[in-house]
Amino acid sequence: TGRQHIDEELYEELEEVLISADVGAEMALEMVERLRKKVKEQKISDPSELKNLLQQEIVALLGQEAVPVKIEQKPTVVLVVGVNGVGKTTTIAKLAHRWKSEGRKVLLAAGDTFRAAAIDQLEIWGQRVGVDVIRHQEGSDPGAVAYDAAQAAISRGVDILIVDTAGRLHNKNHLMSELSKVGRVLDRALPGAPHEILLVLDATTGQNAVTQARLFGEAVGVSGLVLTKLDGTAKGGVILAIQGELSVPVKFIGIGEAMDDLRVFEPQQFAKALFGQEETGE
Amino acid sequence: MFESLAEKLQSTFKKLRGKGKVSEADVAEAMREVRMALLAADVNLKVVKNFVAKVKERAIGQEVLDSLTPGQQVVKVVHEELVALMGGTSSKINMSQKPPTVIMLVGLQGAGKTTSVSKLALYLRKQGRKPLMAACDVYRPAAVKQLQVLGNQLDIPVFSMGTGVNPVDIARGAMENAIATGRDTLLLDTAGRLHINEELMGELKNIKSTVKPHEILLVVDAMTGQDAVNVAETFHEQLGLDGVILTKLDGDARGGAALSVKAVTGCPIKFVGLGEKAEALEPFHPDRMASRILGM
Ligand SMILES: Nc1nc2c(ncn2[C@@H]2O[C@H](COP(=O)(O)OP(=O)(O)OP(=O)(O)O)[C@@H](O)[C@H]2O)c(=O)[nH]1
Ligand SMILES: Nc1nc2c(ncn2[C@@H]2O[C@H](COP(=O)(O)OP(=O)(O)OP(=O)(O)O)[C@@H](O)[C@H]2O)c(=O)[nH]1
Ligand SMILES: [K+]
Ligand SMILES: [Mg+2]
Ligand SMILES: [Mg+2]
Numbered sequence: 001t002g003r004q005h006i007d008e009e010l011y012e013e014l015e016e017v018l019i020s021a022d023v024g025a026e027m028a029l030e031m032v033e034r035l036r037k038k039v040k041e042q043k044i045s046d047p048s049e050l051k052n053l054l055q056q057e058i059v060a061l062l063g064q065e066a067v068p069v070k071i072e073q074k075p076t077v078v079l080v081v082g083v084n085g086v087g088k089t090t091t092i093a094k095l096a097h098r099w100k101s102e103g104r105k106v107l108l109a110a111g112d113t114f115r116a117a118a119i120d121q122l123e124i125w126g127q128r129v130g131v132d133v134i135r136h137q138e139g140s141d142p143g144a145v146a147y148d149a150a151q152a153a154i155s156r157g158v159d160i161l162i163v164d165t166a167g168r169l170h171n172k173n174h175l176m177s178e179l180s181k182v183g184r185v186l187d188r189a190l191p192g193a194p195h196e197i198l199l200v201l202d203a204t205t206g207q208n209a210v211t212q213a214r215l216f217g218e219a220v221g222v223s224g225l226v227l228t229k230l231d232g233t234a235k236g237g238v239i240l241a242i243q244g245e246l247s248v249p250v251k252f253i254g255i256g257e258a259m260d261d262l263r264v265f266e267p268q269q270f271a272k273a274l275f276g277q278e279e280t281g282e
Numbered sequence: 283m284f285e286s287l288a289e290k291l292q293s294t295f296k297k298l299r300g301k302g303k304v305s306e307a308d309v310a311e312a313m314r315e316v317r318m319a320l321l322a323a324d325v326n327l328k329v330v331k332n333f334v335a336k337v338k339e340r341a342i343g344q345e346v347l348d349s350l351t352p353g354q355q356v357v358k359v360v361h362e363e364l365v366a367l368m369g370g371t372s373s374k375i376n377m378s379q380k381p382p383t384v385i386m387l388v389g390l391q392g393a394g395k396t397t398s399v400s401k402l403a404l405y406l407r408k409q410g411r412k413p414l415m416a417a418c419d420v421y422r423p424a425a426v427k428q429l430q431v432l433g434n435q436l437d438i439p440v441f442s443m444g445t446g447v448n449p450v451d452i453a454r455g456a457m458e459n460a461i462a463t464g465r466d467t468l469l470l471d472t473a474g475r476l477h478i479n480e481e482l483m484g485e486l487k488n489i490k491s492t493v494k495p496h497e498i499l500l501v502v503d504a505m506t507g508q509d510a511v512n513v514a515e516t517f518h519e520q521l522g523l524d525g526v527i528l529t530k531l532d533g534d535a536r537g538g539a540a541l542s543v544k545a546v547t548g549c550p551i552k553f554v555g556l557g558e559k560a561e562a563l564e565p566f567h568p569d570r571m572a573s574r575i576l577g578m
Contacts, residue, residue: 016327019321019327019508020327020508021508022324022507022508022509024321024322025317025318025321025322026318026322083505083530083533084392084394084530084558085391085392085393085394085503085530086392087391087392114558115428115558116427116428116429116431116432116435117424117425117427117428117430117431118424120423120424120427120428121422121423121424121427121428123424124423124424125423128423138431169530169532169533169534170533170534171533171534172532202392202503202505204390204503204506204507204509204510204513205503205505205506205507206324206505206506206507206508206535206538206539207322207323207324207507207536208324208505208533208534208535208536209505211534229390229391231476232390232476232477232478232509232513233476233477233478233509233512233513234507234508234509235509238507257391257421257422
């Protein structure tokens with residue numbers, strides 16, 4: 001914005017944009033440090049280039065291209081996990097819709113037997129999307145649902161089975177071991193399953209998402225992230241801190257509550273959006 | 283909650299304590315660490331800036347420099363300012379002289395509104411009140427059913443008109459029903475919505491003008507990051523909030539959203555959610571929370 005030189009204030013502004021996007025203070029500092037180095041090395045003097053450079057840094061951290069969900073096995077089993085209320089069940093409906101539209105046969109498993117009306121919620125989505133849902137009673141063992149669903153997926157010749165799970169906070173050991181058990185049960189029903197474990201993160205979440213990714217990773221092994229609620233004003237910058245520590249690719253983003261509000265994650269676009277409205281500073 | 287922030291501040295001030303006397307440079311160093319710790323706890327950047335400036339001003343003042351134990355004095359200052367920021371004393375629900383008292387819960391998607399409606403209903407029943415819960419979320423699949431299941435578990439009545447009716451009409455119907463059946467407290471569950479969704483924010487305004495709630499509570503997830511202030515500011519501007527319920531504090535999020543929301547709206551945090559079960563609701567105590575933050 002009419003700036004003549006690259007000065008401290010400019011670096012500080014960029015750091016603040018990152019912090020405001022939930023990148024985290026430490027990660028923001030680190031990225032700005034790297035930027036300083038680059039500016040020195042490449043003898044850059046035009047302040048307007050800094051934002052682009054920083055965006056390149058971000059893209060480099062996130063990986064240049066989207067990492068797709070591999071659908072090679074039949075059935076491919078996708079387990080969806082995450083803390084309470086982040087958008088797991090809705091994301092499952094969106095994924096089912098997406099894969100069904102590609103001509104694949106999809107089956108859902110109502111693995112959240114705990115939360116009030118969670119099974120009904122998935123069942124309504126199943127009807128809307130036009131895919132079957134394997135369900136047990138509320139309060140029953142989620143492992144048993146997963147096992148039955150895997151068997152059904154095999155016998156019905158399904159291409160993709162998506163397993164819903166109850167929201168749980170990662171610091172609750174008994175709930176995390178219940179989740180590990182669901183993973184083991186799936187493997188028993190169908191060796192190699194689950195083939196994909198998606199951790200759903202809410203873009204509104206701050207630094208706690210790093211711990212979520214770490215602990216869900218330890219409990220079940222996470223192969224991809226889904227970042228929901230990017231239709232709001234939150235930027236979801238915490239995935240940079242997660243990449244810094246764990247390097248799990250972001251595969252999809254959620255941009256609304258309807259079944260077609262799912263997009264493949266695009267690092268370039270995400271990096272740009274981080275600077276969205278704040279880009280001009282004052 | 284907040285453990286890690288407490289640890290960080292403690293180790294910072296342990297260094298100060300060791301010295302016995304505080305220089306301006308020491309204070310600046312401590313403030314840098316306070317800033318990092320607060321940001322790591324998701325306190326909003328602008329709130330952090332103001333907070334640190336305030337603390338710093340007092341920390342380099344005579345009250346600290348002349349003290350025999352300047353490190354402890356700085357801790358005291360940080361603690362006092364934290365309590366002040368979070369509201370001073372705990373707060374209660376505004377009850378109407380003429381029943382029914384109407385309480386409306388609002389907030390982003392998945393924050394914990396429906397769960398909190400049932401928790402609050404149970405909490406108020408324990409105080410001798412007769413709550414009615416109303417299912418005004420006609421959008422989220424099985425939202426009505428969710429509230430009905432919770433109502434069944436607690437044996438608290440739920441008013442619903444299905445999902446084919448305007449939420450404003452449901453709220454009006456619920457009000458009439460509460461009066462007709464002698465329920466003295468009406469709790470409205472509303473659909474989650476983005477603060478920038480004008481149509482849905484308009485719906486809340488219409489519910490407000492129709493049933494005139496005595497208490498509008500914003501439900502905020504304790505894991506929320508920097509965006510908490512945008513959300514709270516907009517909900518407050520559009521609806522005029524009376525307070526906040528901070529949910530999911532049974533996790534390990536440091537909960538900086540609490541500080542931020544209070545700082546920008548001035549609305550007190552009234553309750554905290556500490557689990558998925560109906561009993562897991564407690565009144566919020568700012569002083570205890572500040573002590574926790576500082577590990578005191
Ligand atoms: N705006 C917006 N809302 C979303 C998005 N994804 C999900 N939601 C909403 O977030 C709320 C919670 O979604 P759910 O799918 O029930 O979340 P969940 O993780 O399954 O929740 P639990 O099972 O209770 O842990 C619902 O109101 C959804 O409509 C999104 O991308 N954008
Ligand atoms: N651990 C924990 N989970 C909670 C708490 N409050 C709510 N939840 C969980 O968070 C998830 C979302 O809660 P809901 O009450 O459905 O949230 P909501 O705001 O009504 O969601 P929408 O209606 O979709 O906007 C559910 O899995 C709840 O069980 C809490 O204090 N602690
Ligand atoms: K949430
Ligand atoms: Mg769910
Ligand atoms: Mg709800």
